[in-house]
Structure formats: C-alpha cells, structure tokens
Amino acid sequence: MADNAIGLHVYAITQYRMRNSQSIPLSASGEGRLLKEFIPKFIRKFSTAEYEDGSRARFWHLNSVSSNSDTTDGVIRYGSSGFESTIVDSKSLKENYARKVTDVEVIPLYFRLWIPQSGQYGLVALQTFGQRSCVGRFCRGFENGYRSVNDGYRVAFAPVVPAKLASYRDGEVKKISFFKHDHTSDSSENAVLPAGNLVDYQVTIQAKPKGNLGFLGGLREKFAARSGDSDIQYGDTNFDKATAEILIGKKRRRVTLFGVSRETGKFDLTDQVERGANGMPKIDSMRAETTSIFEDIVAS
Structure with a gap:
C-alpha cells in the first residue's frame, strides 16, 4: 500500500461469558448492557497517552471524541520514536528540522464504534495510513480493559470481510488489480528492464464501461479454489495481493481480496475521502464514508 493510502x-x-464461551446479545439491561456501558470507560482510560517503551517506542491516545446514543467516534493520535532523521523542504531541500531519538511523530487515525441497544454484535472501524496502523493496540486495549471491569466476561473482534456481505457479494466487479512485491523481472515478459531486476509488479484488468468482470462473491471463491488464501495465481505469476473495485448501488468501493492477514478485507478509501491541507483525511469525510459502510454491513 502506498505511503499515503x-x-x-x-x-x-x-x-x-468466559465459563462457557456463550455469546451474549446486546440489550439495555442485564448482562447484555455490559459492552455499551464499557465504551465511556474505555474512552476515559485511553484519553491520556499510552507509551510503550522499547527499541522503537509507540505512543497513542484517543482525541476529538464525540458520542451519541449508539455511536462514538474520534481520532487516535498515534506515533513512534526511537530514531533520528532530518526533515527537509521538498522543493529547496533545505533542512527544516533535525528529529531527535526521543521525538514522537504523531499522526491522526480515525476510529468509530457503533454499539446498538439490541442485536448480536457491535461494529468498530479503524483507519490506517499507508503502513501505519494502531489496530492491534486499540483492540488489545479494548479487550483487556473490558475483562478488567467485567469479571467472567470477554469480547472478541471478528474482521468483516466485504466478499462475505450480501450487499457486497453480489456487487459487480469493475476492476481487478494484482500486486507482487520484489518480483524478479524476466526479459521475455518485460522488455523495459534487464532480466533479474527486482521490481514491484502490478497487473490490472478493467471491464468496459457497461460491462463487469463478474461478481465479488463468485470471484473470491474462484481464486480461493485455485490458489488458497496465501497467494493468488494469475498467468504464470503468484501474486501477494489482489484488490477489486466493485459497484455498490451507484458508488464504487475498492476492497482487498487477498493479501497478508492484516490487509485481507480492508476497505481502501484512498480515492473516496477528502484530504485536508495536511494531507490527512478530513474527519467529516471519514465519518461519512464509514457511516455508509456500516449501513451496508447492517443491511446484510
């Protein structure tokens, strides 16, 4: 994924319940209320910075949080320290700042929690920026915090895979892209580079304006049957990752079909959200896109 994707x-x-691993439906009373009641406790606990020491220390906390009856969202301020670097102006190449080992480079990452009054599950959305992500730390903090205040109970996070959603499974596939990192170029297939060069290799197949390449659910099953979930074979090449651009109603969405476990099922919003002058997505734009995705999931 690109550095600013x-x-x-x-x-x-x-x-x-811990004792019998039985799931507990959400409700406004009894033990079903525990998850909803935990949200403000979680927000309070992580409104101050968590700092993990080590060779590359990590820093994160929750900020700009807003809540209504079922939804809480805001920003995770996330960063790392532990190395020096020099920051220069991209045009003049003049040095602007010498970063110290103890400096923390902090970026904002959007999050959204939706816990309804009833039903079997809630939803959480966590933004990534390029390769930077606070997904693991957020989920571990949530799980550990929930257990610490609710003895005998636990929570579990299950990734929502777009191809398994009814509203996405039947979506028309408009474009498929295959990616392979560190591909060894072959002069017989690549006349541009000498044979043996390492390249990042991408192949894209796009349907005609009124056509499609099939439907998301069937496409994913087809590749899974041929290649399994670890890689995808197309032609004579095994690719590391594949994405699909699908049509949901009148809106196009790009989702990851296959890849490393942390990327499988990820929604790619690079071309959907509006960015601010700082290059980061605007929170209102992230909120609108995430709300739309949550509505698609609940409808399924």
Whole structure:
C-alpha cells in the first residue's frame, strides 16, 4: 500500500461469558448492557497517552471524541520514536528540522464504534495510513480493559470481510488489480528492464464501461479454489495481493481480496475521502464514508 493510502479495517464486536464461551446479545439491561456501558470507560482510560517503551517506542491516545446514543467516534493520535532523521523542504531541500531519538511523530487515525441497544454484535472501524496502523493496540486495549471491569466476561473482534456481505457479494466487479512485491523481472515478459531486476509488479484488468468482470462473491471463491488464501495465481505469476473495485448501488468501493492477514478485507478509501491541507483525511469525510459502510454491513 502506498505511503499515503487510506485504509479502513472493520470488525464485529461480540461479548461472551468466559465459563462457557456463550455469546451474549446486546440489550439495555442485564448482562447484555455490559459492552455499551464499557465504551465511556474505555474512552476515559485511553484519553491520556499510552507509551510503550522499547527499541522503537509507540505512543497513542484517543482525541476529538464525540458520542451519541449508539455511536462514538474520534481520532487516535498515534506515533513512534526511537530514531533520528532530518526533515527537509521538498522543493529547496533545505533542512527544516533535525528529529531527535526521543521525538514522537504523531499522526491522526480515525476510529468509530457503533454499539446498538439490541442485536448480536457491535461494529468498530479503524483507519490506517499507508503502513501505519494502531489496530492491534486499540483492540488489545479494548479487550483487556473490558475483562478488567467485567469479571467472567470477554469480547472478541471478528474482521468483516466485504466478499462475505450480501450487499457486497453480489456487487459487480469493475476492476481487478494484482500486486507482487520484489518480483524478479524476466526479459521475455518485460522488455523495459534487464532480466533479474527486482521490481514491484502490478497487473490490472478493467471491464468496459457497461460491462463487469463478474461478481465479488463468485470471484473470491474462484481464486480461493485455485490458489488458497496465501497467494493468488494469475498467468504464470503468484501474486501477494489482489484488490477489486466493485459497484455498490451507484458508488464504487475498492476492497482487498487477498493479501497478508492484516490487509485481507480492508476497505481502501484512498480515492473516496477528502484530504485536508495536511494531507490527512478530513474527519467529516471519514465519518461519512464509514457511516455508509456500516449501513451496508447492517443491511446484510
């Protein structure tokens, strides 16, 4: 994924009894209320910075949080320290700042929690920026915090995979892209580079304006049957990752079909959200896109 690409991981949150691993439906009373009542406690706990020491220390906390009856969203301020670097002006190449080992480079990452009054699950969405992500730390903090205040209970996060959603499974595929990192070029297939060069290799197939390449659910099953979930074979090449651009109603969405586990099922919002002058997505734009995705999931 490009250094400034914007992704969105979505998970279903379910609460369970520890003693028999039985799931607990959400409700406004009894043990079903525990998950909803935990949200403000989680926000309070992580409104101050969590700092993980180590060779490359990490820093994160929640900021700009807003809540209504079922939804809480805001920004995760996330960064790391542990190395020096020099920041220069991209045009003049003049040095603007010498970053110290103890400096923390902090970026904002959008998050959204939706916990309804009833049903079997809630939803959480966590933004990524290029390869930067606070998904693991957010989920671990949530799980550990929930157990610490609700003895005998736990929560689990299950990734929402677009190809398994009814509203996405039947979506028309307009474009498929295959990616392979560190591909060894072959002069017989690549006349531009000498044989043996390492390149990042991409192949894209696009339907005609009124056509399609099939439907998302069937396409994913076809590749899974041929290649399994670890890689995807197209032609004579095994690719590391594949994305599909699908039509949902009148809106196009790009989703990851296959890839490393942390990317499988990710929604790619790079071309959907509006960015601010700082190059980061505007929170209102992230909120609108995430709301739309949540509505698609609930409708399925």
